[in-house]
Amino acid sequence: MIQVAPSMLAADFLHLEKDVELVNRCGDIFHLDIMDGSFVPNISYGFPVVHAIAGAAERPMDAHLMIVNPGKYLERFAAEGVSMLSFHLEAAGEDTEELLGRVRSLGMKAGLAINPDVPVENLFPYLGSLDYVLIMSVFAGFGGQKFIEGTLDRIRTVKREIRRRKLNVLIEVDGGIGPNNAPALSEAGADILVAGSSVFKAPDPDEAIRYIRVP
Ligand code: DX5
Ligand code: ZN
Numbered sequence: 001m002i003q004v005a006p007s008m009l010a011a012d013f014l015h016l017e018k019d020v021e022l023v024n025r026c027g028d029i030f031h032l033d034i035m036d037g038s039f040v041p042n043i044s045y046g047f048p049v050v051h052a053i054a055g056a057a058e059r060p061m062d063a064h065l066m067i068v069n070p071g072k073y074l075e076r077f078a079a080e081g082v083s084m085l086s087f088h089l090e091a092a093g094e095d096t097e098e099l100l101g102r103v104r105s106l107g108m109k110a111g112l113a114i115n116p117d118v119p120v121e122n123l124f125p126y127l128g129s130l131d132y133v134l135i136m137s138v139f140a141g142f143g144g145q146k147f148i149e150g151t152l153d154r155i156r157t158v159k160r161e162i163r164r165r166k167l168n169v170l171i172e173v174d175g176g177i178g179p180n181n182a183p184a185l186s187e188a189g190a191d192i193l194v195a196g197s198s199v200f201k202a203p204d205p206d207e208a209i210r211y212i213r214v215p
Contacts, residue, residue, distance in 0.1 A: 003192045004213050005029035009044055009143045010196030024058040026209040031194045036067035039091050040141035054081045066140045071099050078106040086111030086134045100129045115139055120154045127167055138175030143196040147176030152188045159189030179211035
């Protein structure tokens with residue numbers, strides 16, 4: 001079964017508790033987008049917001065770091081109770097292997113994210129050292145963008161490699177996802193679907209989550 005990870009970037013920050021309760025009630029995972037204005041041309045939110053969500057979250061928290069120098073803050077996210085943490089291959093470069101090891105040694109599941117212009121084959125050398133990959137289906141930086149169709153083939157390619165090597169690696173997909181494309185994503189091999197606008201801007205967010213989970 002698909003797991004739905006509502007992206008809190010699209011939540012109502014003036015009434016955050018209401019949206020945290022929605023995820024506790026209907027979602028599977030809290031997706032926390034951390035942007036620094038350098039790796040991506042946008043700034044989202046930081047530790048005070050993560051801390052507030054952590055205080056009320058009854059589901060696992062998944063931090064998606066869109067920041068340069070991701071190694072700098074791993075301990076802080078672990079201390080907040082984050083249980084899944086991904087950083088971008090483009091940001092980590094040759095430190096990727098070491099950082100994945102550090103994420104795991106802090107007790108978190110280690111994820112590696114890539115933007116749509118990075119060949120998915122670049123993930124392959126790390127598949128044995130991580131718990132999940134985060135395949136971006138829009139360019140990291142903003143919510144509410146249009147899903148890039150070519151993502152489906154990228155998911156299939158990674159899924160094939162995971163199966164061939166009999167690895168226990170999940171595929172998370174992020175950007176422009178909603179009930180309309182969830183069935184195709186699930187069929188292509190996605191395990192976790194991140195959804196921001198299609199959940200929090202829906203007239204009935206509970207129903208939107210259910211439709212994404214059960215295509
Ligand atoms: C984009 C973020 C996404 C974003 C998804 O950089 O990583 O998690 O919030 O939002 P939607 O679902 O609106 O595309
Ligand atoms: Zn994200």
